[in-house]
Amino acid sequence: MMDAGRHPKVELLTDSEVEEISGFVGNFRARIRRKARYVDEKACTSCGECAKVCPVVVPDEYQQGLSSRRAIYLPFPQAVPSSYALNMSDCLGVRPIACGKCVEVCDKKCIDLDMEDRFLDIEIGTIVVATGLDVYDPRAQDEYGYTRFENVITSMEFERLICAGGPTGGHLIRPSDRKTPKRIGFVQCVGSRAPARAAPYCSNVCCMNTVKDTLLISEHDPDAVSHVFYTDMRAFGKGFEDLYRRSREAGVRYVRGLPGHVKQDPKTGDVRVTVENTLTGDLERYEVDLLVLSVGLVPKKNGGNKVKELLALSSTSDGFLLEAHPKLKPVDAPTRGVYFAGCVEAPKDVKDSVTQASAAAARAGALLAAGRVKIEAITAEIEREGCNFCGRCARVCPYHAITESDKKRGLYPVVIQAACAGCGTCAAECPNDTITMRHFTDLQLLGQVDAILEEKPMEKVVAFACNWCSYAGGDTCGTSRLQYPPSVRLIRTMCSGRVDEDFVWHAFEKGAPLVLVSGCHFSDCHYISAVTWTQQRVEKIWIQMEKLGMRPERLQLDWISAAEGQKFARVMRQMDELLKQITPEEVEQSKKAVAEFLRQKREKLEKRKAKAAEGAGALAAAALEKS
Amino acid sequence: MAESTTFYCLRCQNRFPVQYDPKEVKERSCPRCGSNSVRKETPAAAETQARSPSVKIG
Ligand code: SF4
Numbered sequence: 216m217m218d219a220g221r222h223p224k225v226e227l228l229t230d231s232e233v234e235e236i237s238g239f240v241g242n243f244r245a246r247i248r249r250k251a252r253y254v255d256e257k258a259c260t261s262c263g264e265c266a267k268v269c270p271v272v273v274p275d276e277y278q279q280g281l282s283s284r285r286a287i288y289l290p291f292p293q294a295v296p297s298s299y300a301l302n303m304s305d306c307l308g309v310r311p312i313a314c315g316k317c318v319e320v321c322d323k324k325c326i327d328l329d330m331e332d333r334f335l336d337i338e339i340g341t342i343v344v345a346t347g348l349d350v351y352d353p354r355a356q357d358e359y360g361y362t363r364f365e366n367v368i369t370s371m372e373f374e375r376l377i378c379a380g381g382p383t384g385g386h387l388i389r390p391s392d393r394k395t396p397k398r399i400g401f402v403q404c405v406g407s408r409a410p411a412r413a414a415p416y417c418s419n420v421c422c423m424n425t426v427k428d429t430l431l432i433s434e435h436d437p438d439a440v441s442h443v444f445y446t447d448m449r450a451f452g453k454g455f456e457d458l459y460r461r462s463r464e465a466g467v468r469y470v471r472g473l474p475g476h477v478k479q480d481p482k483t484g485d486v487r488v489t490v491e492n493t494l495t496g497d498l499e500r501y502e503v504d505l506l507v508l509s510v511g512l513v514p515k516k517n518g519g520n521k522v523k524e525l526l527a528l529s530s531t532s533d534g535f536l537l538e539a540h541p542k543l544k545p546v547d548a549p550t551r552g553v554y555f556a557g558c559v560e561a562p563k564d565v566k567d568s569v570t571q572a573s574a575a576a577a578r579a580g581a582l583l584a585a586g587r588v589k590i591e592a593i594t595a596e597i598e599r600e601g602c603n604f605c606g607r608c609a610r611v612c613p614y615h616a617i618t619e620s621d622k623k624r625g626l627y628p629v630v631i632q633a634a635c636a637g638c639g640t641c642a643a644e645c646p647n648d649t650i651t652m653r654h655f656t657d658l659q660l661l662g663q664v665d666a667i668l669e670e671k672p673m674e675k676v677v678a679f680a681c682n683w684c685s686y687a688g689g690d691t692c693g694t695s696r697l698q699y700p701p702s703v704r705l706i707r708t709m710c711s712g713r714v715d716e717d718f719v720w721h722a723f724e725k726g727a728p729l730v731l732v733s734g735c736h737f738s739d740c741h742y743i744s745a746v747t748w749t750q751q752r753v754e755k756i757w758i759q760m761e762k763l764g765m766r767p768e769r770l771q772l773d774w775i776s777a778a779e780g781q782k783f784a785r786v787m788r789q790m791d792e793l794l795k796q797i798t799p800e801e802v803e804q805s806k807k808a809v810a811e812f813l814r815q816k817r818e819k820l821e822k823r824k825a826k827a828a829e830g831a832g833a834l835a836a837a838a839l840e841k842s
Numbered sequence: 843m844a845e846s847t848t849f850y851c852l853r854c855q856n857r858f859p860v861q862y863d864p865k866e867v868k869e870r871s872c873p874r875c876g877s878n879s880v881r882k883e884t885p886a887a888a889e890t891q892a893r894s895p896s897v898k899i900g
């Protein structure tokens with residue numbers, strides 16, 4: 216932190232909040248609120264005279280409330296900038312000034328009670344999101360008695376108690392009587408791996424943190440005995456198994472089972488723990504002087520959602536931010552030019568956080584050093600002609616790469632080319648067919664459908680396959696020398712999101728007995744959430760097929776990953792089997808029904824386009840008049 | 843709010859209950875054949891099914 220504070224090319228904006236972000240990779244603009252600190256951070260020498268006279272005493276958040284601070288305080292010893300700050304919500308008041316003692320004693324005159332929040336507008340090329348996490352509040356698991364029993368504390372509180380910079384100077388005491396505990400218990404997985412009650416995931420760091428704490432205890436006091444109550448100990452990192460072994464050798468007792476009951480003796484302050492040892496099946500009772508709850512990590516509440524909204528990011532079901540790709544782009548956000556570092560993306564320890572932060576800095580640095588970004592050749596383009604400002608394209612774009620349209624102001628939607636990833640969802644969803652997908656145009660794809668069905672259509676399955684997963688699954692199938700029937704004919708699109716419903720209808724109109732739409736599994740989608748639009752579109756077509764008297768079974772949907780060569784072959788064999796059950800009569804019948812349906816659809820589209828053209832003419836005339 | 847709804851598979855015709863929330867778009871598959879061609883059973887869907895001999899795998 217100090218190095219970052221001193222670096223000539225790093226400007227640290229502490230006590231600040233991002234209010235707005237606009238733009239795209241290389242051209243972001245941010246509005247930052249610099250909160251009033253009430254102390255001139257450049258002039259303050261941290262002499263501490265102000266805190267000595269401040270009459271307000273509040274719990275010190277940094278010390279987990281185990282000691283107190285004043286309303287004017289140094290947040291923590293190595294704080295950067297090394298300057299005091301006044302917390303206005305703790306101060307007795309400045310309008311009118313109720314106390315003002317700190318101002319009086321400050322020789323340097325660096326306290327300014329009239330200071331106000333300032334706003335800073337900056338231009339930035341890339342963004343690294345490193346907003347961190349929160350820890351689980353164990354009060355929700357009342358059986359452990361946290362806050363009901365003084366000698367039940369969290370691992371965060373333990374950390375402060377055993378730290379040399381902590382409120383006791385590193386001397387471990389227990390809260391009830393300030394005695395040095397000789398028997399310490401640790402309860403693992405508090406708030407983690409409990410889908411029904413807390414977080415379903417493993418918090419990654421708690422096991423090793425406890426192992427480290429037990430070693431610290433035995434270093435501080437070789438006579439102290441530690442008991443660890445666990446589900447299973449996870450020591451998978453470099454050197455971690457060794458640390459775990461050392462802890463066992465130091466006499467730490469590991470008991471497999473989580474306490475079902477905890478009680479503190481009101482007289483002695485000792486904590487009684489009842490636990491079922493799942494290795495022996497026995498119900499065991501332990502008495503400890505101090506019980507430490509190894510609390511899990513949870514996504515950041517305050518601020519986390521705001522960052523998510525500002526940068527149009529999504530999160531996984533557990534609440535952590537979703538990366539662009541779990542294997543290929545683990546530090547990139549789906550929004551180009553945005554990267555993740557640390558626990559904002561998933562719970563991780565210091566080493567992993569530093570590794571990810573270094574990778575994020577390198578990714579951002581490489582982009583900035585290049586001075587320009589390579590954009591996809593396959594991007595969308597909106598033609599104004601026919602656009603009726605419905606806004607559907609901007610709503611469905613997973614990258615927020617399309618600007619909002621506004622009919623009143625005559626603002627047409629525009630694709631920001633640097634932000635477009637080329638999934639084609641907008642082109643497929645545009646009800647007016649005004650979006651062209653470069654290199655995957657309607658004409659190109661319909662041409663392929665025509666070519667497939669030109670001869671012996673009854674023997675063909677028209678299969679749309681996305682480039683990254685299902686088409687790649689076909690490659691895996693081939694390289695594994697698995698066979699699949701030649702009746703299946705693949706049409707590659709970058710994403711299944713590109714498969715316009717018109718392509719499916721066109722295939723049926725041309726006599727396709729069976730159509731397959733295939734893409735990535737939801738968790739693998741190369742284009743964030745584009746695949747969800749595919750599913751919704753297919754569901755819509757199924758309903759329409761029913762209305763036209765067609766069996767919806769003739770449109771199949773499957774998610775196949777690049778690694779699923781076997782699944783690819785199996786699905787294609789199933790398609791071949793289904794194909795044999797479709798009769799020429801029903802295909803002929805549906806051809807007519809679909810042709811009529813498409814005729815009506817085209818008629819409606821023409822009308823809409825004509826109306827849009829009228830509107831555009833009126834807008835142009837109004838603009839001309841204005842100018 | 844998720845509620846228990848019957849889904850059916852457009853590949854093997856299997857019918858199965860799922861917790862369904864119309865607001866939530868999520869990946870679903872048939873517990874019998876693994877296909878993702880599954881959809882909510884509606885009266886219209888049931889009617890089409892009854893009217894025509896279904897294509898069926900397995
Ligand atoms: S192609 Fe995909 S990424 Fe590009 S603008 Fe359209 S929806 Fe957005």
Ligand SMILES: [Zn+2]
Nearest residue numbers: 851854872875
């Ligand atoms: Zn099935």
